[in-house]
Amino acid sequence: MTATNFPSSSSSQSQDSRGTDDTQYLLPPEAYYSGEWYEREQRELFATTWNLAAYESDLPEPGDYVPVTIGLEPVLLVRGDDQQINGFVNMCRHRGMALMGEAGHTDGNLRCFYHGWEFGTSGVLRRVPQRVGQFSSIDLDEWGLIPLSTAVWDGMIFVNPSGTAPPFEEWLGDYPDYRGPFDVAQLEEVMRLRVPIGCNWKLYIENHIDVLHLWYLHSETLGMYDHANFMHHKVGMHWASDERLRKEDGEPIARDRGLPPITHLPDAERDVLRANLLFPNVPTSSSENLFMTYQVVPTGPTTSSTTSTTSTTTTTTTTTSTTTTTTLPPAGYDYCNTLPTTYYTAGGFGPGNWSAQHYSNRNLNDSPTNATETGLPNVLAEPKDSTSAS
Amino acid sequence: MLSTDRRHVVLPAHAYFARSWFDVEQTQVTETTWHRGSAGAHTASWQGMDFFSQRPSESFEQALGALPSGMGSFRPSLLAEVAAVDLDGRFNWKLFIENHVDVLHLWYLHDSTLAGFDHTQFRHQQFGPHWASYEPAVRADAMAAATPIRHIDDRDRNGLGAHLLFPDTPMATSSGFFATYRARPVAPDHTVVELRVFAEPGAEPEPLVADITAFIREDIHACERIQEVVRSRHFEVGPLAAIHEAPVVTFQQNLLALMSGAIL
Numbered sequence A: 001m002t003a004t005n006f007p008s009s010s011s012s013q014s015q016d017s018r019g020t021d022d023t024q025y026l027l028p029p030e031a032y033y034s035g036e037w038y039e040r041e042q043r044e045l046f047a048t049t050w051n052l053a054a055y056e057s058d059l060p061e062p063g064d065y066v067p068v069t070i071g072l073e074p075v076l077l078v079r080g081d082d083q084q085i086n087g088f089v090n091m092c093r094h095r096g097m098a099l100m101g102e103a104g105h106t107d108g109n110l111r112c113f114y115h116g117w118e119f120g121t122s123g124v125l126r127r128v129p130q131r132v133g134q135f136s137s138i139d140l141d142e143w144g145l146i147p148l149s150t151a152v153w154d155g156m157i158f159v160n161p162s163g164t165a166p167p168f169e170e171w172l173g174d175y176p177d178y179r180g181p182f183d184v185a186q187l188e189e190v191m192r193l194r195v196p197i198g199c200n201w202k203l204y205i206e207n208h209i210d211v212l213h214l215w216y217l218h219s220e221t222l223g224m225y226d227h228a229n230f231m232h233h234k235v236g237m238h239w240a241s242d243e244r245l246r247k248e249d250g251e252p253i254a255r256d257r258g259l260p261p262i263t264h265l266p267d268a269e270r271d272v273l274r275a276n277l278l279f280p281n282v283p284t285s286s287s288e289n290l291f292m293t294y295q296v297v298p299t300g301p302t303t304s305s306t307t308s309t310t311s312t313t314t315t316t317t318t319t320t321s322t323t324t325t326t327t328l329p330p331a332g333y334d335y336c337n338t339l340p341t342t343y344y345t346a347g348g349f350g351p352g353n354w355s356a357q358h359y360s361n362r363n364l365n366d367s368p369t370n371a372t373e374t375g376l377p378n379v380l381a382e383p384k385d386s387t388s389a390s
Numbered sequence B: 001m002l003s004t005d006r007r008h009v010v011l012p013a014h015a016y017f018a019r020s021w022f023d024v025e026q027t028q029v030t031e032t033t034w035h036r037g038s039a040g041a042h043t044a045s046w047q048g049m050d051f052f053s054q055r056p057s058e059s060f061e062q063a064l065g066a067l068p069s070g071m072g073s074f075r076p077s078l079l080a081e082v083a084a085v086d087l088d089g090r091f092n093w094k095l096f097i098e099n100h101v102d103v104l105h106l107w108y109l110h111d112s113t114l115a116g117f118d119h120t121q122f123r124h125q126q127f128g129p130h131w132a133s134y135e136p137a138v139r140a141d142a143m144a145a146a147t148p149i150r151h152i153d154d155r156d157r158n159g160l161g162a163h164l165l166f167p168d169t170p171m172a173t174s175s176g177f178f179a180t181y182r183a184r185p186v187a188p189d190h191t192v193v194e195l196r197v198f199a200e201p202g203a204e205p206e207p208l209v210a211d212i213t214a215f216i217r218e219d220i221h222a223c224e225r226i227q228e229v230v231r232s233r234h235f236e237v238g239p240l241a242a243i244h245e246a247p248v249v250t251f252q253q254n255l256l257a258l259m260s261g262a263i264l
Helices: A035-046 A168-172 A201-208 A333-338 A356-366 B031-037 B060-064 B093-100 B205-227 B246-259
Strands: A051-055 A064-070 A073-079 A085-089 A125-127 A147-153 A156-160 A187-197 A231-235 A238-244 A272-278 A282-286 A291-300 A303-313 A323-325 B042-046 B049-053 B080-089 B123-127 B130-136 B159-165 B169-173 B178-187 B190-199
Touching (some): A051 A064, A051 A073, A073 A156, A147 A168, A201 A272, A201 A282, A201 A291, B042 B060, B093 B159, B093 B178, B093 B190, B093 B205, B123 B246, B178 B205, B190 B205
Antiparallel strands (some): A187 A303, A231 A238, A272 A282, A282 A291, A291 A303, B080 B190
């Protein structure tokens, strides 16, 4: 274990050279590698906010179920006979067993393999084997699956595992107004790709909302866009942006992304690239050809997994939707490896519209999800000096 | 791996067990470390197995109590160790012990691997902190072993025994084997199950290991699935079976009695 002191803003550089209050990096370096930060984010961030858990298309039929893990919370999504998708704690109420181990379908009950307790798709406890003699006083009504706050929006299923969730609509706020004119219900998922990456999840998010890097890291891949007129917006805790293709001779420069254009988009959307963030960990991007989400899930203090889904117009027959896992890291993640050093510190950010990282940092610190239920001090805002490198 | 003629039953050196006989080195002991690493340890032998403790508060006989009377006619000292296998599990060791003394799960988790036994005739009994049980086979031919143990009586030849040497060493017996499978904790959520199989000299180990690990692997799977949930803010255990899960509660009572003052 190594004690690391985060350099203060006055340690070696003047305020002027580091930037203004709005352009200073807020999180300490240990936020990107310490086990303590990782654990607290699991308990106090992901367990208390709304999370993307799955997609409606993962549970097309009544009786379909999908177990997922959000932070430390086991979640079971079930499509009931009424077509509604319900979320429960994926835990048998008898001995605490993870009820369902993998996605599947039932025409009857959800049965625990350990002692045979059976639950309906609505969560009600329906059968306790050997009830007579072993559980003679049990009241089945008291031991149904624990329900979790669940919401479906734009084909995505969100779960807040806290048990004290604010309304989903309140969390989403005005974000739908900034999604763009996409009718996601008309789109078809054509690819799902899971990529393990060797960096803390927040680096991925901060990279996503960093406008400045577009000119340099993506000089080739995104060079056709007019970054000088990049527009972005704070939407509650979420973030939305758009930019258009550069023009040559008065016309947007041509590009070919290999997919047919989404038919229902208006002409004004044809040259727009959108990059958004559903706080805290769901970047999205969209263009005339596709609509993508790529959720970033922490798998350790310095490791993450991104799951991207690509949807496009239903007329395409390019590929069948499958989940593929690759070990190839996306370009640019060498940056992550520079963080776990004693001397790491971030310098000043670009002014004005380049301060999105600061915005994300501040959301982490100010997030109501960061207010601990235990009344503990907000250590995400006031990190301790001592750290444990993972 | 230990030699077949010196069977050390090594229980974990856990600070909370400091007054117990079963408070010894956490690593597997060889003849060398026995002398070098456990100077001053109190030792005892029973049925060809060696036990030792660093700071016993009672004699070994007192610690063992009446457990031998619950283990039937088996005399492991007359058998040969034919196999030793380590099984890795991502769970806390106590989950494995609680599963072992849980009678109710036999009908469900082991509905295939232990279907040959009449769980309705399952009998179990506490011997101090230890536990012993027996259930007969549904049919006698279900117990046919390629090399049956010669010295056991008809009852043990036609049934399955499952015992616990408190705190962490389950045992199982049948017509063809006497097995111990200690749950050795290596981390809060990581356990190595050390299976050691004793049988008649010359018995083929592979089928014996296959029979035993078939149900132990099911147990490991169940424990790992509980471990997945145990850190959830919603985790809780509901009502337990009045009879078939009572040994789980007894195990926890005995554990807490040893740990009182330490963390509670």
